[in-house]
Amino acid sequence: MARTVWSDLGTRPGSAFLIVAEIAADFGGGPTADDPFDTARLRFAANLMVRTCTQSKLGGDFAVQPLRDSGALLIHCAVTEPADFARLCEIVGGRDHEAAPWRGLRRFLLDEARHESLLAVAGPPDSRGAGRRVRAAREREAADRQQWGRI
Template structure:
């Protein structure tokens, strides 16, 4: 299994299977007021899907692409192996629909229950270095007494 960039797999839909995961309103604790474009939830869902693919020990290649559609946040996950598609479809609880140009396609709504299920497979996000980055930012801010906005 190898993770690829979207343009390599997504450009050849006749050779891949597609899982379309729409991010539900309650996924990841829901939308936050300090993130009006839901960037954090979209990034978190994409990373969760990548970790799910990685921890599922897929045999073929895969790619994940987060998208902002007019009324929804969506994650596209393309896989090249039929067995991988069947495995991921079962893992996320997706419903198979008309494939269109793809070899196969399924849709799923990522709600809080699926979020918990995927976290059990994928594990928590890697937060190594988060404390160090916060400490460095605090030190940088405290070094300059003329920091803009400070009184």
């Protein structure tokens, strides 16, 4: 199993299977006023899908791509092996759809209930270093305030 960039698998749909997660309106607490483009929820869902693929011990390559499509938030996950596609379909559920040009296509709604089932496979997010990142941001902000107005 190797995670690859989306451009490697997404541009070759005839050689991969696609799983599409549509993010429900109430997923992750729903949209917030301070994040009008739902970037945080989209990133959270993409990371969840990556962790699900990683913890599923896939045998082939996979790629995950978050995107916005006509107001909907989507996560595309492409895998190369039929056994990996079958394993992920068991985990995510959903329904099969017309696959062309992909080798297979499964769609599901990522709501809070599905989030819990994926979390059972994926495990919690890795928060190591979160405190270090917050502290570094505070230090940069303090330094910017000290430098403001100097030429």
